[in-house]
Every structure is written in structure tokens, then in C-alpha cells.
Amino acid sequence: GDSVTQMEGPVTLSEEAFLTINCTYTATGYPSLFWYVQYPGEGLQLLLKATKADDKGSNKGFEATYRKETTSFHLEKGSVQVSDSAVYFCARRGNDYKLSFGAGTTVTVRA
Amino acid sequence: KAGVTQTPRYLIKTRGQQVTLSCSPISGHRSVSWYQQTPGQGLQFLFEYFSETQRNKGNFPGRFSGRQFSNSRSEMNVSTLELGDSALYLCASSQQTRSDEKLFFGSGTQLSVL
Numbered sequence: 326g327d328s329v330t331q332m333e334g335p336v337t338l339s340e341e342a343f344l345t346i347n348c349t350y351t352a353t354g355y356p357s358l359f360w361y362v363q364y365p366g367e368g369l370q371l372l373l374k375a376t377k378a379d380d381k382g383s384n385k386g387f388e389a390t391y392r393k394e395t396t397s398f399h400l401e402k403g404s405v406q407v408s409d410s411a412v413y414f415c416a417r418r419g420n421d422y423k424l425s426f427g428a429g430t431t432v433t434v435r436a
Numbered sequence: 437k438a439g440v441t442q443t444p445r446y447l448i449k450t451r452g453q454q455v456t457l458s459c460s461p462i463s464g465h466r467s468v469s470w471y472q473q474t475p476g477q478g479l480q481f482l483f484e485y486f487s488e489t490q491r492n493k494g495n496f497p498g499r500f501s502g503r504q505f506s507n508s509r510s511e512m513n514v515s516t517l518e519l520g521d522s523a524l525y526l527c528a529s530s531q532q533t534r535s536d537e538k539l540f541f542g543s544g545t546q547l548s549v550l
Contacts, residue, residue: 356535357536368440368526368541368542368543368544369526369528369541370541371538374536376536414478418536419535420535421492422467422484422486422491422492422532422535423484423492424481424528426471426479426481429478429479
């Protein structure tokens with residue numbers, strides 16, 4: 326079935342470090358791709374999305390590019406802050422509207 | 437606009453019991469989906485309802501069921517609870533007219549089965 330494979334965590338970084346979280350997806354059909362974030366004690370919220378090949382989603386300094394040739398949607402941020410500490414989920418949704426999530430990556434940023 | 441509301445926030449049950457969780461979507465949203473979140477399995481899709489009809493279903497046993505009412509509110513029921521059902525159950529809503537729409541998530545119901 327449709328699935329998403331995401332880099333295992335946890336990831337611990339220092340402030341201002343570069344963050345990359347790898348994500349690959351099954352290429353059945355033409356899925357939309359998402360990154361959701363779950364801050365401590367809060368529900369999931371959309372961080373960014375991309376709907377077709379070569380689209381770049383961006384928000385709060387985070388970016389991810391929809392790469393059809395490598396079936397990837399890696400999340401990047403050039404300079405992380407303590408407030409970026411959260412669990413990050415990569416997700417795909419095809420035309421059946423079913424949203425499949427990756428396992429989640431816990432990111433901790435130290436001051 | 438009020439967000440997605442899930443009740444109750446916490447539940448403690450014992451094995452063999454059944455439980456009903458409630459989700460009120462954002463006004464105007466017709467799709468409600470449910471997810472189970474556990475440390476070991478991550479986020480697993482349970483099912484999705486759209487205009488009172490189950491449109492998608494995940495790979496969970498028949499003990500897990502749901503329904504959606506005409507006002508789009510949804511309930512999820514788990515019968516004959518097992519220890520492994522302990523999890524955070526998340527509900528999400530959207531208008532669901534396009535596959536690239538974002539989902540709005542509630543804060544979840546934390547279920548503990550003793």
C-alpha cells in the first residue's frame with residue numbers, strides 16, 4: 326500500500342545548526358506531500374505542503390521540495406532554534422484522500 | 437472559528453470494556469478522520485468519514501468502529517478493549533474537496549487501558 330518512510334530519530338542539535346529530516350514516499354498516482362509538526366503538549370499542525378513535482382513548500386524557515394525522480398520530500402532548515410523542538414511527520418495523500426504518515430522524527434534543539 | 441474539539445481529553449478503562457470517543461469538526465468541514473498515535477507505531481490511520489459515509493478504512497480490527505452524524509460530528513467506538521489499545525486518538529477535519537487540503541487536528545483523547 327501507499328507509505329512514507331522517514332528518517333529515524335531522535336535528533337539532537339545545537340541552536341543555529343542545520344537540520345535535515347529525510348522522507349521518501351511511494352509514488353502511486355500523484356500524491357500531495359506534507360510535513361506536519363507536533364509541538365510538546367499540542368496537536369498536529371501543518372508545517373508545509375507541496376502538491377506536484379518540483380514544488381517547494383516553505384514556512385517558518387523550513388523548506389521541502391517535491392522530488393519525483395527520487396520520490397523524496399526532505400525537510401530542511403538552515404538555522405534551528407530551541408522553539409523548533411518538536412516531532413515532525415512526513416505525510417502523503419493520494420486521490421483517495423487517505424493520509425499516510427511516516428513514523429515521526431523527534432527533534433530536540435539545545436541552547 | 438472554533439477548532440477541532442475532542443472529548444474526553446483523558447480516559448481510563450479496563451480490559452474488556454468498551455469506549456466511545458467524540459470529535460466535533462470545524463464548522464463547515466464535512467470530512468472527519470481518526471488516527472491512533474503510539475510511541476511504537478507512530479500515527480496509524482483508522483478511518484475517514486465524509487458526509488456520514490465511511491470513505492476510507494485502515495487496517496484495524498472490527499473492534500474499532502465509527503460513525504458520523506448529519507452535523508458532521510463523529511464518534512469512534514472501541515469494543516472489548518485490550519492493553520494494546522492504550523494510545524492517543526486523534527481526530528482531524530477538513531472540507532475534503534481536494535486531496536491537497538490540510539487537515540486540522542484536535543488535541544486528542546488519551547486512552548489508558550489497565
